[in-house]
Amino acid sequence: CRSAEFAGQGFAFWRKQKIQRDYKKLLKKEKYANSQKSVEYIENYPEHLKHLYLAEEETLKKQLKPKDNNSILLEETSISTTKYNITKRRLKAKTSNQKAKEEYEQIKAKRDAKKEAARKRKEEKERAHKLYKQKKMEAYKILSKRTRKGQPNLNLQMEYLLKKIQQKP
Secondary structure, X not given: OOXXXXXOOHHHHHHHHHHHHHHHHHHXXXXXXXXXXXXXXXXXXXXXXXXXXXXXXXXXXXXHOOOOOOOEEEXXXXXXXXXXXXXXXXXXXXXXXXXXXXXXXXXXXXXXXXXXXXXXXXXXXHHHHHHHHHHHHHHHHHHOOEOOOOOEOHHHHHHHXXXXXXXXX
């Protein structure tokens, strides 16, 4: 079994391969054992006894039902046979990956909400600043007007002050 392509790999490599073979054997044994255990009595119930079998199945499911209600998903599968259709509900616990995804989605939603609020505040601040600058510029233009001789135009300044006083109350 030792070929030239694995030459120089040494003891650790062969030990690793042996562990891998043993692990695969164990998986095969468990798969075979589980396939024999999971025989369900759903296939072809006689019509006059069908309700008894279904009631028994429900009681077994209630006994095997886990206590943690938050981490349970209902998965429905339909099985069709020649006589009738049976809808089988399987209880499936959420995996740690699913829980982590949910937590991540919640955190991401919070982050997005914070970013959106910050963006709105920034836009509002920029709008207010722009309006302030515009008013300042208008006031500057009015107050910096000069007559032909270079003197300040007091008439425009008085009108500006009058407008400012009328807007305050």
